[in-house]
Amino acid sequence: MKNTTPLTFKVKFPSNADYIPPIRKFVSEVLLVEHFNSKFSFRSEVIVDEICYNAVSYGSHSMDATVDLICSVFSDRVEFQINDEGGTHEHMDRLKKVIEKEDDAELDVKQSRSDKGLGLEIVKMLSAKVNLKIKKDNVTSIQVIKHREDA
Amino acid sequence: MNVLKMEVLESDFGPDVAIWRIEGELDASSIKAINQHFNKILEGSRFHAIAEMSKVTHISSAAVGELMGCRQMLAERGGDLVFVGLNLDLKTKLNHLGAIKIFKFHNDLRTAINQYAWETHLKPEKVWLSFPSELNLVPPVRQLVSQIARQKGYGERDSFRIETIVDEVCNNAVEHGIPDKLRDIELFLKIDRKKIEIEVVNLSDPKKLNSLKAISKSILGTNEKKLERGRGLSLIKMLSNDLAIDFSGKGTTVHVTKLRED
Numbered sequence: 195m196k197n198t199t200p201l202t203f204k205v206k207f208p209s210n211a212d213y214i215p216p217i218r219k220f221v222s223e224v225l226l227v228e229h230f231n232s233k234f235s236f237r238s239e240v241i242v243d244e245i246c247y248n249a250v251s252y253g254s255h256s257m258d259a260t261v262d263l264i265c266s267v268f269s270d271r272v273e274f275q276i277n278d279e280g281g282t283h284e285h286m287d288r289l290k291k292v293i294e295k296e297d298d299a300e301l302d303v304k305q306s307r308s309d310k311g312l313g314l315e316i317v318k319m320l321s322a323k324v325n326l327k328i329k330k331d332n333v334t335s336i337q338v339i340k341h342r343e344d345a
Numbered sequence: 346m347n348v349l350k351m352e353v354l355e356s357d358f359g360p361d362v363a364i365w366r367i368e369g370e371l372d373a374s375s376i377k378a379i380n381q382h383f384n385k386i387l388e389g390s391r392f393h394a395i396a397e398m399s400k401v402t403h404i405s406s407a408a409v410g411e412l413m414g415c416r417q418m419l420a421e422r423g424g425d426l427v428f429v430g431l432n433l434d435l436k437t438k439l440n441h442l443g444a445i446k447i448f449k450f451h452n453d454l455r456t457a458i459n460q461y462a463w464e465t466h467l468k469p470e471k472v473w474l475s476f477p478s479e480l481n482l483v484p485p486v487r488q489l490v491s492q493i494a495r496q497k498g499y500g501e502r503d504s505f506r507i508e509t510i511v512d513e514v515c516n517n518a519v520e521h522g523i524p525d526k527l528r529d530i531e532l533f534l535k536i537d538r539k540k541i542e543i544e545v546v547n548l549s550d551p552k553k554l555n556s557l558k559a560i561s562k563s564i565l566g567t568n569e570k571k572l573e574r575g576r577g578l579s580l581i582k583m584l585s586n587d588l589a590i591d592f593s594g595k596g597t598t599v600h601v602t603k604l605r606e607d
Contacts, residue, residue: 201482202529204475210459211452213472216492223485255455257358257462 200266200273201228209250209259209278218242221265221274228267230342237320238272238340244313245276245336252285253278253334271322271341280332289314289334293326349375353385356395358458361424363391368400371408379408383415392424393465395457399430409444416448425449429457463497469537470497475529478522478547487511490534490543497536500607506584507541507603513577514599518547521557521597528596540586540604548596557597561590 203224207213218239225235242263249261262277280286292314318324323339349369356362363386371379386394396412416426427449431439439445451457462468472493476482491508499507511532518530533544549557561578582588587602 201477201479202475203477204473206473208459208470208472210456210470212496213493216489216496219492220485220489223488224482227481227485251452255453257455257458259455 198269200268202267203265205263206260207263209253209255209261211247211250214243214246214250217246217263224265225267225272230272234340234342238274241274241317241320241338241340244317245274245338248289248313248336249276249278249334252281252289254280254332269342271339274338274340275335277333277335280328280334286328286334289326289336290328293318293324293336349378351378351382353382353389355389356458358462360389361391361393362458362461363389363394364454365394365396367396367398370403371401372403372405373407375408376411379411379415383418387418392419392422393461394419394424394426395429395451395454395461396426397429397454398435399432401431401435404435404438406442409439409442413444413447425461427451427457427460429454463538467537467539469535472534472536474532474534476532478519478528478530480516480519483512483515483519486515486532490532493534494536494541498538499541499605503603503605503607507543510581510584510601510603511543511545513581514543514545514601517577517599518545518597521549521553522547523550538605540602542600542602544598544600546596546598549592554592554597558592 203221205217205220207217221242222235222239225238226232230238242265246261246263253259253261256279259279262275264275264277266273266275314324317338321338321340323337325337327335327337329335349371350367352366354364354366356364365382365386383394394415412426419426429451430453431450436445436450439448449460451460459468463470474486474489476486487508490511491504494504494507495501515530515532522528522530528548531546533542533546535542535544578588578590581599581601585601585603587600589600591598591600
């Protein structure tokens with residue numbers, strides 16, 4: 195992986211699904227400007243949509259909860275990191291389960307096809323790497339790496 | 346058979362919003378319970394009710410009719426009754442009954458309360474963006490702000506004027522920023538139902554600072570001379586309701602307020 199200095203964008207937005215369409219479109223437009231092709235940028239838009247929706251739906255439900263999205267654009271890849279203020283234990287456990295599952299055959303089809311499981315499976319399919327970190331203060335951080343050739 | 350359960354609770358948001366939790370089957374036999382609990386809402390002088398219905402398994406047309414009556418009473422007081430968490434099957438059923446044209450539906454309690462706060466209490470929402478000082482990034486940034494405005498209900502004309510403002514402010518920030526581009530540009534957005542405030546902060550090129558100050562003084566002052574440069578700021582001033590530029594502190598800060606017109 196080339197580690198040239200990336201172009202980095204950071205967005206902090208209310209934990210409200212209204213903001214997701216403009217933000218995913220913004221990421222897609224930035225990638226086009228940075229000379230990634232339209233297929234790559236659209237698939238990145240799908241990734242951003244899923245991780246943002248996950249953060250809004252299953253992260254903190256306090257009235258003033260916010261979500262942080264950081265995009266680092268390298269010449270050969272894009273890295274997304276999304277932080278939310280953490281949801282219930284049930285959601286954290288389910289998140290870990292989906293991300294740590296290596297073999298797709300293990301996937302519980304019923305679970306994955308529910309409206310609460312499909313999103314991260316899509317993210318895994320479209321990216322090279324998905325990492326999950328849960329910090330001490332319950333902040334949930336998901337990192338996704340998508341290489342240019344993955345388009 | 347699912348036993349019907351109902352309770353009326355205060356919301357964390359304030360005394361004028363009631364949370365009405367309903368579980369089980371809402372059929373003709375539940376009319377009495379609907380009225381009893383609705384009266385509790387009215388007795389508390391509340392005019393906005395959020396019916397949390399994620400555990401409702403059935404709604405009859407009689408129950409829908411009764412809830413419409415409840416909503417009508419709240420609407421006469423300037424309030425509303427909204428539904429939260431209904432499953433897809435029940436929403437489809439309500440759609441067939443035409444109830445979708447009368448009631449608002451939300452996925453969860455927080456969305457419903459935030460929508461209420463937005464509409465009734467003009468609660469602002471804030472977005473912060475940090476981006477590298479590059480001209481080719483300005484179009485995506487202006488489109489982001491414009492689309493946020495559209496998403497929050499602003500009309501097309503207002504959204505386009507907001508996009509123009511952001512374009513001019515960000516272009517200025519890039520063009521007059523320090524040449525080594527070490528520091529990113531920050532954009533703060535504060536939006537409510539009636540107005541939008543945009544603040545862009547950047548570190549200006551010290552060599553250009555004096556001319557920037559002169560241009561802004563001329564445009565923001567009472568004597569507007571015809572300048573060769575500075576048309577962007579004049580345009581922003583024309584399109585907005587308030588424009589302020591500050592050269593102290595962490596850099597150059599341009600603060601624009603635009604009232605919603607459509």
